[in-house]
Amino acid sequence: MNDCALISRRRWLCAAAALSATSLGGCGNRSSTSSDRVLRVFNWSDYIHEDVIPEFEQRRQCSVVYDNYSSDAELETRLATGGGGYDVVFPSDRAMAALLAKDLLSPIDMARLANFRHLDAKFLSPPFDRGNHYSVPYFWGTVAVGLRTDKVTDTVHSFEPLFDPRYRGRITMLDDLENAVAAVLLHLGLPLNSVEPGDLAQAQRLLLAQKALLQAYTSDAYKERLYAGDAWVSLGWSGDLLQAARLEPRVPLRVVVPKTGTMIWLDSMAIPRRAPNVELAHAFIDYLLEPPVALRNATAVQYATPNVAAQSLLPAAQREDESVYPPAATLDRCAWLENRGTDIEKIEAIWRQVRA
Ligand code: N2P
Numbered sequence: 001m002n003d004c005a006l007i008s009r010r011r012w013l014c015a016a017a018a019l020s021a022t023s024l025g026g027c028g029n030r031s032s033t034s035s036d037r038v039l040r041v042f043n044w045s046d047y048i049h050e051d052v053i054p055e056f057e058q059r060r061q062c063s064v065v066y067d068n069y070s071s072d073a074e075l076e077t078r079l080a081t082g083g084g085g086y087d088v089v090f091p092s093d094r095a096m097a098a099l100l101a102k103d104l105l106s107p108i109d110m111a112r113l114a115n116f117r118h119l120d121a122k123f124l125s126p127p128f129d130r131g132n133h134y135s136v137p138y139f140w141g142t143v144a145v146g147l148r149t150d151k152v153t154d155t156v157h158s159f160e161p162l163f164d165p166r167y168r169g170r171i172t173m174l175d176d177l178e179n180a181v182a183a184v185l186l187h188l189g190l191p192l193n194s195v196e197p198g199d200l201a202q203a204q205r206l207l208l209a210q211k212a213l214l215q216a217y218t219s220d221a222y223k224e225r226l227y228a229g230d231a232w233v234s235l236g237w238s239g240d241l242l243q244a245a246r247l248e249p250r251v252p253l254r255v256v257v258p259k260t261g262t263m264i265w266l267d268s269m270a271i272p273r274r275a276p277n278v279e280l281a282h283a284f285i286d287y288l289l290e291p292p293v294a295l296r297n298a299t300a301v302q303y304a305t306p307n308v309a310a311q312s313l314l315p316a317a318q319r320e321d322e323s324v325y326p327p328a329a330t331l332d333r334c335a336w337l338e339n340r341g342t343d344i345e346k347i348e349a350i351w352r353q354v355r356a
Helices: 052-060 072-080 093-101 114-118 177-187 197-211 222-228 238-247 278-289 291-301 308-313 341-355
Strands: 038-044 063-069 136-148 171-173 214-217 233-237 253-256 263-269
Touching: 038 278, 052 063, 052 278, 052 291, 063 072, 072 093, 093 263, 114 278, 114 291, 114 308, 136 177, 136 222, 136 238, 136 278, 136 291, 177 197, 177 233, 177 263, 177 341, 197 341, 214 222, 222 233, 222 238, 233 238, 238 253, 238 291, 278 291, 291 308
Parallel strands: 038 063, 171 214, 171 233
Antiparallel strands: 136 233, 136 253, 136 263
16 A cells, blocks of 8 residues: 555545444443444544554454544534534644633543553643643644745745735635734734734735635645646645645645744644543544554655654655754744634634635
8 A cells, every 4th residue: 555545535434334243342342332333533634544544443343434624613613513423533732722611522541542652742741731631642744835836936935925926816825714814924024923903904904915816715625736737836734735745756846834934733632522432532542653553644644743653663754854844943933823812803803804
């Protein structure tokens, strides 16, 4: 199986769902009902190696329902409305704060995660979940700019081509209010977490002006568009852009992590408050932490792994790739999107105008 193999945006249900209760040994005990053998996972699109779920099903003799989303908002709405009955989800740092505030997550039992020890201490006990009571790091990355270098021939260091009228109709932006506003603030030379009215007014003006240049706001279709040559410049998640760039070396696609600084983020594994299958959820999280499994995922998705054991097994080319693991000088200029409390309403108001 090819290392770049990914489970993409599709609902995925293994044929193993048909397994009879009597034939099972790995998921629960003899008196368990068939629902004990189903794990429901809600993950970002293109965020797992395609062999990983079938292997887990095989190993645990269970079936996995695998659904995808492409924004924090989608995950938050689904969990808040009780939809999906999910057992494992993958919130970003921002979504973790929101889900915890609404009491939508279940505590994680560390005693069931033998592989937690493989995680790099620098990603543990994050501000949104001191002590990792509710979250286990999965991948981290940046927000970057993808370019068709056959169309954009200038040297690009930062976000500038996203606002260049020469690329009218060929630009895509993440459909993500906080990242879109933050990228615009950075382009204006302002702090990316600013909530100053004057800064936000400038950001809004530029976003509205930029709208006339855009082909689309999309958080999951930009890599196909870049790959096909329909889009020439995209604001995207670093790994997804790299997946497109690595798919076919003859397609002239480059990923620029702005040297001037950009947004950095961390996605975690978590268990929703109403998860029907907490036992299997823990087993799945622990499985994803196994170094060979984390390695396969890291190789496929092209994001940075917080799993040190897996990282040390990566091919040197990926381990040393500065688009995946930016150098300290760039990281020093990057920042997390902060929890802006009720000030987030100011960003939401801008976004409503821009997306109207
Ligand atoms: C995976 C995108 C995850 C990055 N395709 C956003 N947290």
